[in-house]
Amino acid sequence: MLRLVLELAPCLLGGFWLGRRFPTLPSRLAPPLLRWGMPLSLTGLLLKGGLPLSAIPMAGLIAGLTLGGLLLCRQAPGLLPTRSLQLGAMVGNTGYFGLPVAIALLPSEALGFSVIYDLIGTLITWSAGPVLLSPGQSSARAMTLLKTPVVQALLLALPLGLTPWGPLLGQWLWLPARIVLWMLLLLVGMRLGLVLQRIDQADQGERPSLTGALVIKLLLLPALMWLLSGLLQLPELMRQALVLQAAAPTAMSVLLLAEAADAQDADGQETLPAARLVLWSSGAAALSLPLWFQLTAAM
Numbered sequence: 001m002l003r004l005v006l007e008l009a010p011c012l013l014g015g016f017w018l019g020r021r022f023p024t025l026p027s028r029l030a031p032p033l034l035r036w037g038m039p040l041s042l043t044g045l046l047l048k049g050g051l052p053l054s055a056i057p058m059a060g061l062i063a064g065l066t067l068g069g070l071l072l073c074r075q076a077p078g079l080l081p082t083r084s085l086q087l088g089a090m091v092g093n094t095g096y097f098g099l100p101v102a103i104a105l106l107p108s109e110a111l112g113f114s115v116i117y118d119l120i121g122t123l124i125t126w127s128a129g130p131v132l133l134s135p136g137q138s139s140a141r142a143m144t145l146l147k148t149p150v151v152q153a154l155l156l157a158l159p160l161g162l163t164p165w166g167p168l169l170g171q172w173l174w175l176p177a178r179i180v181l182w183m184l185l186l187l188v189g190m191r192l193g194l195v196l197q198r199i200d201q202a203d204q205g206e207r208p209s210l211t212g213a214l215v216i217k218l219l220l221l222p223a224l225m226w227l228l229s230g231l232l233q234l235p236e237l238m239r240q241a242l243v244l245q246a247a248a249p250t251a252m253s254v255l256l257l258a259e260a261a262d263a264q265d266a267d268g269q270e271t272l273p274a275a276r277l278v279l280w281s282s283g284a285a286a287l288s289l290p291l292w293f294q295l296t297a298a299m
Contacts, residue, residue: 003104004101004104004289005294007185010183011183011187012185012186012192013189013190015033015192016189016230017189017233018189019190019191020193022064023197026190037184038153038180039152039179040109040153040176040180042115042149042154043160044170044174044176044177046111046112046153046154046157046161046170047170048170049108049110049113050109054292055112055238056143057210058176058234059154061228061229062121063124064119065224065228066090066091067128069221070124073087073089079212080212080272082270084255084261084270084277085212085213085273086206086213087254088211088217088278089213089221089250091253092245092247092248092250092251093188093250093251093252093282094114095118095184098110098245099181100184102114102245103178105293106240106241109237110237110238114244115154117241117245119150119151119154121251123151125251126148126254130260134261140220180269192278192282195275196279213250214277214280217249217250217281218249218284221247222246225242226242226295226296230299238296240293244289244293245291247288249281249285249286250281254272255275257274258273
């Protein structure tokens with residue numbers, strides 16, 4: 001567990017301070033990281049961990065649980081009063097947050113499972129998310145799927161993995177991949193610092209409760225993933241990777257989609273709930289993720 005703390009805390013806390021001290025820094029750091037760094041990092045992780053055929057039923061489980069959960073969340077407006085909370089309760093920050101956790105707690109053989117979870121989550125977020133939050137813009141935003149780092153990495157890693165140099169490239173890219181993930185954690189901390197500033201400056205009127213979304217995202221979703229993966233008799237390492245990714249905090253992309261939705265609707269009220277959910281789930285996940293790891297390791 002000490003390794004997890006050392007993996008997350010310095011970058012998140014340092015980024016949090018930098019984000020509040022230098023508000024424009026994240027906007028300058030994010031483009032090169034997302035355009036070049038993230039695809040390179042994910043390609044290295046995929047080549048290092050591999051893409052086993054056993055991951056195919058796992059991908060179906062991830063997609064089924066996430067999409068089914070979204071449909072159920074849409075039917076619970078009393079528990080999840082805004083659309084951004086409904087989306088944020090089901091899609092997690094598996095790339096920036098979940099992958100460093102997997103590296104800290106699991107062997108390298110689990111990296112492929114974790115990246116596949118990130119891939120499925122990204123596809124769902126950027127396809128179902130716009131439909132849920134801003135239906136009029138869904139077709140245009142769906143085209144951004146091919147530009148997401150995890151899709152680019154998969155398109156690059158698949159042919160490279162078929163060559164004799166795939167394992168060697170995975171070894172060479174391992175350290176650069178780790179450095180990029182540390183930079184991404186730093187970026188997450190910066191964005192959380194900016195999110196806190198936004199919340200502080202926002203209208204202090206009535207705010208929708210986050211309890212339902214937090215319970216679903218950090219407790220119910222990983223519990224269901226643990227139960228279903230056990231019923232399907234998935235390998236133990238795959239189960240651990242799935243549960244840890246399911247327990248990741250709400251994805252930053254939910255906040256981006258909420259901002260886009262409010263930009264299209266003068267009366268939109270999606271951004272502030274999304275910002276609060278991202279902030280609180282990220283803080284709470286730092287406590288809940290180690291507990292989920294201990295639970296899955298003991299089973």
